[in-house]
Amino acid sequence: MKVLLWHVHGSWTNAFVRGEHSYVLPVLPDRGPDGVGRARTWDWPASVEEHAPDALPEVDVVVLQRPHEIELVERWTGRRAGVDLPAVYLEHNTPPALDGRARHVLADRDDVPVVHVTAFNALVWDCGRAPTRVVEHGVPDPGHLYRGERAELAAVVNEPVRRGRAVGTDLLVDLAGRVPLRVYGMGTDALEPLAPGLRGRTADLDQASLHAAMAGSRAYLHPFRWTSLGLSLVEAMTLGMPVLALATTAAPEAVPGWAGLVTCDVDALVARARRWLDDPDEARAVGEAARAHALHRFGLDRFLSDWQQLLEEVTR
Numbered sequence: 001m002k003v004l005l006w007h008v009h010g011s012w013t014n015a016f017v018r019g020e021h022s023y024v025l026p027v028l029p030d031r032g033p034d035g036v037g038r039a040r041t042w043d044w045p046a047s048v049e050e051h052a053p054d055a056l057p058e059v060d061v062v063v064l065q066r067p068h069e070i071e072l073v074e075r076w077t078g079r080r081a082g083v084d085l086p087a088v089y090l091e092h093n094t095p096p097a098l099d100g101r102a103r104h105v106l107a108d109r110d111d112v113p114v115v116h117v118t119a120f121n122a123l124v125w126d127c128g129r130a131p132t133r134v135v136e137h138g139v140p141d142p143g144h145l146y147r148g149e150r151a152e153l154a155a156v157v158n159e160p161v162r163r164g165r166a167v168g169t170d171l172l173v174d175l176a177g178r179v180p181l182r183v184y185g186m187g188t189d190a191l192e193p194l195a196p197g198l199r200g201r202t203a204d205l206d207q208a209s210l211h212a213a214m215a216g217s218r219a220y221l222h223p224f225r226w227t228s229l230g231l232s233l234v235e236a237m238t239l240g241m242p243v244l245a246l247a248t249t250a251a252p253e254a255v256p257g258w259a260g261l262v263t264c265d266v267d268a269l270v271a272r273a274r275r276w277l278d279d280p281d282e283a284r285a286v287g288e289a290a291r292a293h294a295l296h297r298f299g300l301d302r303f304l305s306d307w308q309q310l311l312e313e314v315t316r
Helices: 010-016 069-078 117-123 160-167 167-176 207-214 229-237 265-280 280-297 299-316
Strands: 001-005 022-026 048-051 061-064 087-091 112-116 132-133 150-156 182-183 199-204 217-222 243-245 260-261
Touching: 001 117, 010 229, 022 280, 061 069, 061 132, 061 299, 087 207, 087 299, 112 117, 117 132, 132 160, 132 280, 150 207, 150 229, 150 265, 160 167, 160 229, 167 182, 167 260, 167 265, 207 217, 207 280, 229 243
Parallel strands: 001 022, 001 061, 022 048, 061 087, 087 112, 112 132, 150 182, 150 217, 182 199, 217 243, 243 260
Antiparallel strands: none
């Protein structure tokens, strides 16, 4: 079938477009948020097509990811999502706050299923009448790239200063004074005035280069307080890295005890980090267990199979 979707979340899309369908991505001259088109940092298959809004082909289903795409679908295709065109709404994010009152934009409709990427997200969103499903993340296997030759932690956080405590920016600043830490992601250069000890502030790496760089660090740190399960955490495990994560949102379910340490005790995270920095053999063994777990739970075949079943149900 032909699947219409916007290139919103690069890592998620990188997995999704590796299925057996044709994938139609809108493209605009400026390649802005509503028309990014094909990725430039991944090698996507030829089945991923980019088309201008006035030249979109007939599609069988649309995967919505942002509220205003409902209007874009009707304006650009002449069809109404969930009415004239089968649709699902993929919810990547947690609600703005955990107060039990976050009502989803589709809560008053029953013709477009809301698909959550974690069971935690499904629990905390009020989706009202909308049918809900959970399809957990999947990632292509980058290979067992872990080397761990640098006695440091690696973290991946985009725009940490703007996003603040939700992504653990204050923890990065604190931990940089206690253990060697290297942070990757867009806008990480803004951390330097806050934490001179941070190293390797690197942006604009393609995914393969980022993975190779991460794999040189002894362990991965996931400092996020309030966000959906970050794909960088799953990718780090798949690389063969031992992981340290806050016990928030979906992380406790995603990382078993043999794959790393998940806790809200920051001092315990620091202690485990120092232990692994001093014992590369233990770090490597934990990373191998993390990789085995990630390949089983977040493997690409399982992810694509789950989506295949869902799309068949919606278009039936």
